[in-house]
Amino acid sequence: MEEAEKCENISHYTHHPPIPETRGPTYLENGQVDFDENKKPDIVLGVREYSDSDKSNAGSGRVTLLGDETYPEGGLQAWLVVLGSWSGLLASLGLMNSIATLQTYIATHQLMDYDEGTIGWIFSFYTALCFVCGIYIGPLFDRYGPRWLIGPGGLGVVASVMLLSICTKYWHFMLTWGILNGIATSLLFTPCITAIGHFFHERRGFASGLASTGGGIGGVAFPLLLQSLFDRVGWGWALRILGLVCLFLLIFANFLVRKRLPPAQNASPHPDFRIMREKPFFLLTVGVFFLEFGLFIPLAYVSSYALANGFDESFSFRILPILNAASVAGRALPGWWADKIGAFNTNMISMCVTVFACYVVWLPFGHTTAGLVMFALLFGFSTGNNISITPVCVGKLCHTQNYGRYYATCYTVVSVAVLLSLPVAGTIVKAAGGNYWGLILFTGLTQIIALVAMYAAKVASVGWSPWTNF
Numbered sequence: 001m002e003e004a005e006k007c008e009n010i011s012h013y014t015h016h017p018p019i020p021e022t023r024g025p026t027y028l029e030n031g032q033v034d035f036d037e038n039k040k041p042d043i044v045l046g047v048r049e050y051s052d053s054d055k056s057n058a059g060s061g062r063v064t065l066l067g068d069e070t071y072p073e074g075g076l077q078a079w080l081v082v083l084g085s086w087s088g089l090l091a092s093l094g095l096m097n098s099i100a101t102l103q104t105y106i107a108t109h110q111l112m113d114y115d116e117g118t119i120g121w122i123f124s125f126y127t128a129l130c131f132v133c134g135i136y137i138g139p140l141f142d143r144y145g146p147r148w149l150i151g152p153g154g155l156g157v158v159a160s161v162m163l164l165s166i167c168t169k170y171w172h173f174m175l176t177w178g179i180l181n182g183i184a185t186s187l188l189f190t191p192c193i194t195a196i197g198h199f200f201h202e203r204r205g206f207a208s209g210l211a212s213t214g215g216g217i218g219g220v221a222f223p224l225l226l227q228s229l230f231d232r233v234g235w236g237w238a239l240r241i242l243g244l245v246c247l248f249l250l251i252f253a254n255f256l257v258r259k260r261l262p263p264a265q266n267a268s269p270h271p272d273f274r275i276m277r278e279k280p281f282f283l284l285t286v287g288v289f290f291l292e293f294g295l296f297i298p299l300a301y302v303s304s305y306a307l308a309n310g311f312d313e314s315f316s317f318r319i320l321p322i323l324n325a326a327s328v329a330g331r332a333l334p335g336w337w338a339d340k341i342g343a344f345n346t347n348m349i350s351m352c353v354t355v356f357a358c359y360v361v362w363l364p365f366g367h368t369t370a371g372l373v374m375f376a377l378l379f380g381f382s383t384g385n386n387i388s389i390t391p392v393c394v395g396k397l398c399h400t401q402n403y404g405r406y407y408a409t410c411y412t413v414v415s416v417a418v419l420l421s422l423p424v425a426g427t428i429v430k431a432a433g434g435n436y437w438g439l440i441l442f443t444g445l446t447q448i449i450a451l452v453a454m455y456a457a458k459v460a461s462v463g464w465s466p467w468t469n470f
Contacts, residue, residue, distance in 0.1 A: 160177060229241060
């Protein structure tokens with residue numbers, strides 16, 4: 001009777017159905033329904049002693065209450081999962097971070113009769129599908145694991161790159177890259193990120209940062225590889241060689257990435273947007289929406305910006321690898337800081353650096369070699385941190401066994417941002433008569449809005465103090 005009354009009291013103060021609690025060792029989780037006190041949970045966890053802040057937040061429905069799960073925090077199996085995730089992200093995000101090279105090439109060759117905004121829809125559709133398809137990928141990962149997602153996703157990515165080598169018309173590029181590669185990448189992206197959370201908790205920021213360096217390294221290596229091969233063997237064989245490299249990496253990912261924890265009790269493979277009722281998660285999603293809206297604009301337009309400002313073609317193609325090289329450091333080092341000062345705090349500091357890079361470096365000095373290189377270094381470092389630590393921020397607001405669902409829901413909403421970002425940026429450039437000052441102002445504005453929303457999410461979780469480790 002006492003336990004039943006406790007469940008009723010907790011549910012009275014939350015926006016969710018009653019929180020389940022079993023006899024003996026268990027865990028508590030907001031929003032889980034159909035509780036049966038005689039039914040054993042899928043996983044047995046220790047009872048957690050709650051601090052005052054836990055109790056106050058538990059009553060608001062804002063924070064998922066975690067049990068005392070144990071995490072390996074290292075060991076051979078855990079680091080092999082990180083290595084597998086690194087390989088998968090090197091192939092998938094490496095391609096995503098190379099879109100400026102691809103867009104600039106086809107805009108001056110196969111699709112030279114189309115304007116920047118129209119070509120931008122190909123890559124916006126691709127990035128949007130990478131995220132929007134995750135609405136089912138996350139729950140499927142939680143329920144069934146990564147093997148049946150990474151295998152088909154890897155085959156789709158390799159097939160897309162191979163087919164891209166023979167594309168000549170606009171609809172060819174839209175089908176092979178915009179649609180096929182977008183869907184295939186979504187099958188890789190979510191499992192590679194969320195699997196790490198099954199093996200790390202205290203060191204999750206560091207482990208996630210290490211794995212996400214794969215995307216940055218791919219963003220350095222792939223553009224340089226393509227630029228070299230374009231001159232030697234042409235577009236077709238350059239893409240085929242790149243496809244073989246991706247095939248090799250994705251075979252490793254398929255064998256090494258795995259999950260550890262069983263699915264949550266009554267876990268469903270279907271998405272559930274009711275979690276958007278949780279105020280911190282909703283505000284975080286708004287912040288990530290604007291963060292990603294602005295992030296892809298320089299990735300896609302920095303090379304065309306350089307060409308428009310009189311830099312030669314060789315330097316214009318090399319500026320993207322410089323940006324992505326800085327991103328590698330930005331993904332690895334702040335991951336360690338995030339474990340020390342908090343993932344939200346690290347993300348907000350990086351957003352301030354991004355705004356500085358746009359308004360103090362790129363806008364007034366981007367037409368100079370030193371200014372553009374400095375912008376690429378600052379922007380790459382700061383956004384590299386955002387890319388690797390944002391999933392950790394999501395993980396702080398949910399139970400690990402529901403991590404895939406929360407992560408996928410957040411990035412499904414974000415997919416709208418990445419769908420619109422490149423066409424909007426192209427339209428801004430066209431409206432400014434081919435000048436990029438409007439694009440730079442808009443990019444900085446998106447990061448300011450993201451910073452405000454991220455801080456609001458932190459306030460909703462732990463209060464107003466900016467010094468709170470969160």
